Amino acid sequence: MSISKAFLSDIREKAEGAKEKKAALGPDIDLSRYSHHIERGRIESLEGLPQQAREAATMAGIDVKEETRSGSYIQVDHSVVYERLNKGYEGKLEIMSTTEALRRYDWLEDYYWKAVPVDQDKYTAQAEINMTHGYFIRILPHQKLDYPVQACLLVAENHVSQNVHNMIIVEEGAELQVITGCALSKSDAEGIHVGVSEFYVKKGGKLFFTMIHNWADNFHVRPRTGAIVEEDGMLFSTYVLLKPVKSIQMFPTVYLRGNRASAKFNAILYGLKDSYIDIGSRVVLEGEDTRGESIARVIAGDESVIYSRGDLIAKTKEYCIAHLDCRGILSSTRGRIYAIPQLISDGASKAELSHEASIGPIAEEQVEYLMSRGVSREDAISVITSGFLNLDIPYLPQFLDRNIKEVIKATAKESM
């Protein structure tokens, strides 16, 4: 049974009220510039994607052969072009568009726009009013998969506003890995990607979420992510941005609602050209013995501007602990980095919150040390840069870890 009209109408009303509401952070985007609507036909397999799209998807961590995936969801511009669930996982895992899920499940009223307010700003409003699908992934209680699920959101045309609403539900005791690649397959395209993502991790569930963004010089990105983690649940989120972008602003928030819930955010950001990057993570510790960690590795090159934010907000009267770690390298005299950690203890007298933040150049002493072993200056800088960005993220599937490392290596070389 589909979600009720009354519920949707209430949401729509709130969205209409926020249509002109500027975001608290980041440059304001005139959304009326991006009104081109593009529908695409279905494809039979990922190898049927046009070459440019296939390459863009691969660079964003997507396995077009799907050999090591439990399922796939691919969207190009405004159309869902491909959905597939490995036969062995039927009855354990669901993959479909959020549009379809809203048609199918009335109980989504308990989830839809519950982790992100629909009236947060004009971008959340846009995602509701002009929603163009997004993925819905749900793993049933106590299920674990051999391979991750992959989702790819591609933009292939000019003046498009891709407005997706993604939902992931990890039911009690289940464990899920999701790799999302968002990319532009037309490198000079001007446009915007608005991506609302709501994650729900139930009691004892685990979600490993990895997102790789590959955008380009004229493209704006406004993700809006909220996650709610219940008792003993865990969210492990990794975000990678290594290509230029016109502007991106996001501040994903996780609410550690249940006791012993935990979350970890990793962000690897490389600012190139005149990219404007404003990315943070917010951990709200509400349950007893909740734990949070937020790590960012940031390099600003060329004329890029990077805001690396982190908020830790403790709200429980019981013990909780969280740590922020942001390190930045400024590799250009025209670049800028702002590291903005914020710790808030809201009546949480037992909370332990801490942060460390640093910004510096690539240390000449390190470059010379490597050179003294016969390595060229260029190779020394490249290997130091790659090493700085490599977080050695635990639980990351090996192939993805390798993929990220290769992308970092290539980017470090390219940017020399």
Next chain:
Amino acid sequence: MREMLRVEDLWLSLGEKQVLKGVNFSMNYGEVHMLFGPNGAGKTSFIMALMGFPRYRVDQGKIYFKGEDVTERDIHERAKLGMGISFQRPPTVRGVTLRKFTELILNGKGREEIMGIAERLNLLDHLDRGLNEGFSGGEMKRSELFQLMVQRPDLVFIDEPESGVDLENIALVGDAINSLLGKDKVKDPKRGAIIITHTGYILDYVNADKGYIIFDGTLVCGGNPRDILSEIKRFGYKRCAVCR
């Protein structure tokens, strides 16, 4: 025996300070020379300048290596020509593992060789750690020598191989230096070393051909390294001020 390194009238500054004042020095292929001297005399500055670190500015003089004037060559070029250095306190490079870096030195070849050397130097557990990240004094020395054994330079500068190393590990460090110089097998006539030492403990493990004292930026005496060491032990460096 052919000359490997020649230094002519080397004047060196570090910031505003004149650290070397007209040093003349030469050594042949296959020789091992020891440098003694009080703290701040210019020993480390001397080998850092030989390796080409730009902080150590050559104001005057020439450095010839294998017959070639390398005074204007950068660090990487000198390393490619066959120079290598073991730092007293190497910097920490987070994220660049010992394994990755030694593979880079070998251009991705010789992985088995790397494992063999690492095993010999008791560094297998350190291969996947960042360079010098959390290494003890002894581990740092072994890691430095490990990298050099992979690099295989013809002339190696070793800055205080005993500092921060316990007595048990000095033997291991001494063995590694001998191996690096090819002296554990049939003597390699090519490879040479300049070793800075304060204590002289390393002389129990490594045979040196000649010793020098650097005092106040000048080379004040040269001779049998063991004789020089025993003089220093008896009289300290105060006679150097008179002797020069």
